[in-house]
Amino acid sequence: MSISMRPSQALRLWQQVLLSQVRDDAPDLTMRQTAILLTIYLDPPPHTVRGLAARLNVTKPVITRALDTMGALKLVSRHRDELDKRNVLIRRTVEGALFVERFGDGIVAKAHELPI
Amino acid sequence: MSISMRPSQALRLWQQVLLSQVRDDAPDLTMRQTAILLTIYLDPPPHTVRGLAARLNVTKPVITRALDTMGALKLVSRHRDELDKRNVLIRRTVEGALFVERFGDGIVAKAHELPI
DNA sequence: GTGGACTGAAACGGAAGCGAAACAATTTGC
DNA sequence: GCAAATTGTTTCGCTTCCGTTTCAGTCCAC
Numbered sequence: 001m002s003i004s005m006r007p008s009q010a011l012r013l014w015q016q017v018l019l020s021q022v023r024d025d026a027p028d029l030t031m032r033q034t035a036i037l038l039t040i041y042l043d044p045p046p047h048t049v050r051g052l053a054a055r056l057n058v059t060k061p062v063i064t065r066a067l068d069t070m071g072a073l074k075l076v077s078r079h080r081d082e083l084d085k086r087n088v089l090i091r092r093t094v095e096g097a098l099f100v101e102r103f104g105d106g107i108v109a110k111a112h113e114l115p116i
Numbered sequence: 117m118s119i120s121m122r123p124s125q126a127l128r129l130w131q132q133v134l135l136s137q138v139r140d141d142a143p144d145l146t147m148r149q150t151a152i153l154l155t156i157y158l159d160p161p162p163h164t165v166r167g168l169a170a171r172l173n174v175t176k177p178v179i180t181r182a183l184d185t186m187g188a189l190k191l192v193s194r195h196r197d198e199l200d201k202r203n204v205l206i207r208r209t210v211e212g213a214l215f216v217e218r219f220g221d222g223i224v225a226k227a228h229e230l231p232i
Numbered sequence: 233g234t235g236g237a238c239t240g241a242a243a244c245g246g247a248a249g250c251g252a253a254a255c256a257a258t259t260t261g262c
Numbered sequence: 263g264c265a266a267a268t269t270g271t272t273t274c275g276c277t278t279c280c281g282t283t284t285c286a287g288t289c290c291a292c
Contacts, residue, residue: 003129003227005119007220013119014223015154022151023173028280030146030249035138038131049270057139059251064271069248086258086269104123107130111119144250146279165240175281180241185278202239202288 009114016110027073027099032058033066040076040090041100047090048081075099125230132226143189143215148174149182156192156206157216163206164197191215 005013029037035056040047043055049063056062067090070076075096081087121129145153151172156163159171165179172179183206186192191212197203 002232003119003121003125003230005224005227007217007224009119010223010227011154011158011216011220014219015151015158018147018151018154019172022148028147031134031144031150032138032249034147035131035134038127038134042127042131050268056135060270061251061272062249065249084259084269088270100127101123103130104127107126108121108123111121111126114119116118148279166238176240177242177281178279181279184241200239200289204240 005114013107013111013114016113017107020106020110027075029070032056032062033070036063036066037070037075037096037100041092041096045089045091046081048087049090052090070096121230129223129227129230132229133223136222136226143191145186148172148178149186152179152182153186153191153212153216157208157212161205161207162197164203165206166203168206186212 036052039052039055049060049067052063053060067076067078071078073095074093077091077093079089079091081089152168155168155171165176165183168179169176183192183194187194189211190209193207193209195205195207197205
């Protein structure tokens with residue numbers, strides 16, 4: 001069984017979630033940054049700069065910069081791969097997990113409030 | 117009857133939609149810009165700069181700049197209010213309606229593909 | 233009609249994003 | 263051992279966004 005919704009409901013859901021994020025002064029992540037963050041937290045590790053760049057079809061500097069920003073927000077952390085020291089492994093953080101969790105709960109709540 | 121989903125499904129849905137947007141080089145709107153666009157297309161008109169700023173809890177220049185950007189993308193259009201010439205009325209465009217419609221369809225499609 | 237209130241836009245300096253290219257550090261292949 | 267390939271970062275010039283402040287145009291009360 002899959003999730004079923006009409007386009008008007010989907011758009012309303014998206015709007016409500018975005019509005020709550022904007023209003024609550026949540027970290028103002030770009031679409032790309034959010035996509036990277038969710039990929040790190042939803043897809044199985046390990047995550048590398050190269051892997052994320054390929055997954056999102058963007059250049060590597062885009063990933064590096066996003067990691068700089070989200071690292072400053074403590075949403076993710078970087079660690080050298082000891083087995084292949086060229087690699088950087090991106091790992092989750094407690095703060096990031098909490099943020100993602102709350103974000104997911106927010107979507108569910110807004111979905112539940114949707115008019116028919 | 118409301119839309120029911122688990123947080124993990126909600127996050128996966130969000131990720132899939134963002135990934136498709138990023139990968140397809142869709143207009144790279146910020147979270148705020150997207151919130152403004154959806155509000156214009158979902159909430160009943162008329163829409164003014166001041167009204168949108170209040171609805172999103174942001175300053176007026178944020179709205180003005182977002183309208184500049186989205187106007188250049190032809191997603192919205194501006195018109196002086198003839199009854200009160202201080203006001204600017206923001207209106208929908210054919211291109212914008214098409215973009216929003218496709219966006220909604222995309223969400224629905226990703227929701228339908230979600231694993232249980 | 234004139235002063236004050238209101239609306240949206242513009243100006244300003246600063247922060248952060250972009251793509252492309254160049255860059256060190258490391259591993260691999262021979 | 264050493265050139266070639268690979269990885270992530272940095273640099274360059276440019277664009278866009280931010281908040282604050284200032285400005286021009288319009289309306290309204292008196």
